[in-house]
Amino acid sequence: MTTTIRHHVSDRLLMAYAAGTLPEAFSLVLATHLSLCDECRARLGEYEALGGQVLERSDLAMAEGSLEACLARIEGLAPVARPQPRRAHGVFPAPLAKYVGGGPEKVKWRPLGMGVRQAILPTARGATARLLYIPAGQAVPDHGHRGTELTLVLQGAFADSTDRFGRGDLEIADEDLEHTPIAEAGEDCICLAATDAPLRFNALIPRLLQPVFRI
Amino acid sequence: MMFDASPAQNLDAPPSRRPYAALARVKRRAEKVTAEAGEDWTAHLLAVRDRQDRAAFAALFQHFAPRVKGFLVKSGTSPAQAEECAQDVMETLWQKAQLFDPERASVATWVFTIARNRRIDMARRAARPEPEDLPWGPEAEPDQHAALELAQETALLGEALARLPQAQRALIEKAFYGDLSHSEISEQTGLPMGTVKSRIRLALEKLRQSFEGARG
Structure with a gap:
C-alpha cells in the first residue's frame, strides 16, 4: 500500500503537525499524506510521544477542589464508544473526503485554462488548500509561488526538474524552487496543494466573495 | 498490573448521603493505587476504560491535570482558562477511554494529543484534520508485551529529553508550546530536530522499533 511512496513529510513539518501549530490547510495535506503512509504515521507517533514528555515536564498546581469538581462532572457520564473508522472515497483519503463531501466526483472544479482545473477548499486563514486537476501530459500553468507550497499527489503522477511524484508523494517547495510540473501521460493527475502565501486571483470580485461562498 | 475491582464497584453504588466520606475513600484508594502501580x-487508564474505575481516574487526574494546566499556560493560555481546559481534558479522558490503545501510545502521549486538540479549538476555532484509521495489521488480542515495551521506550524518551542541554530542550519545548511559529521553524533550517543530540534520536529510534513491533 505504501511501499511506492518516496517523498515524505519533513521532520520540521511533522513535528509542527504533532505540536498542532500548522495552519489548517497544511494540516489537511499532512493528514491526507499520513492516511496513505505508514512510515510517516510511525514517525508522527514518535513526535507525539515527545510532546507527551514535554507535557510531563509542565507541572502547575490545580486550584483547590478541582478533583472534587471533576469527579462531580463525570458523575453519570456514559463512556463514548469507539467511532466507526472513517473511510476513503475513491482516491480521496478520509480527511480530504470530509472537506469535499465525498470523492473526486463531488469536487466543484473551476477552470484555470488549458484543461487544468482547481477547487479551493474551506480552511482557516493563514494558508490556502486547493485541489488541482491536470490532464495527462499537461503542464501546470503560472506556477510561481511565494512562501511554502506542499503538493500531494492523489491520482496519476507529475514530474518536474527535481523528481517524479506519484500517488502519496509529497513535494515540499519553497520560494527558491522554480518548477514547471508536468502531468505524466496516461492518467489525469489530481493533487492536493497548500500554500501559506496568498493565492492570486484574476478578478477582484471572486476574491471578495471567497469568504462568503467559501469557494 | 491489575487492580482489585471491588472497592471501585462500591463507588458505582447509589450516591452516598455522605459524599465527603465517599470522596475521602476515592482519594485514599487513589493514593494506594498509585503506590501499588x-x-x-x-x-x-485501562481500569478507567474497562470498568470505569473512579479511584484510578482520581490518580490520573492528580498526575495529569496539573501537567495539562502547566502545558496550556506555557502555550499562552490564561491560568483560569487552562484550569477549565484541564478539567475538560480529564473529562474527555474519562468519556473516551475506549479510544485509548496502549500499544500505540503511552498515557502521557494520549493526554498530550487531547490537550493539543483542545488548544487548537480554543485558539483558532479551526479544525485539525486527522488521518484516517489505518489498518495496522489484523485485529489481534491486546499484546501486553508490546504495550509495556512502548511505555518503557516512552519513559526513556522522557529521560533523554531531561538530559538534553537546556537550550536544545527549550527549543523542543517551545515547538510544542506553539511559541515557535511555523515560519520561525522554516527559517531555522533543519531545526529543531536537526540540532538535537544523538541521545534523543536514539530514543526516538527505539520508540520507532517498538511502534513497528506493535504493528506486527
Missing part, C-alpha cells in the same frame, strides 16, 4: 498510568 508505581507510575503505571497505562494500568490506571
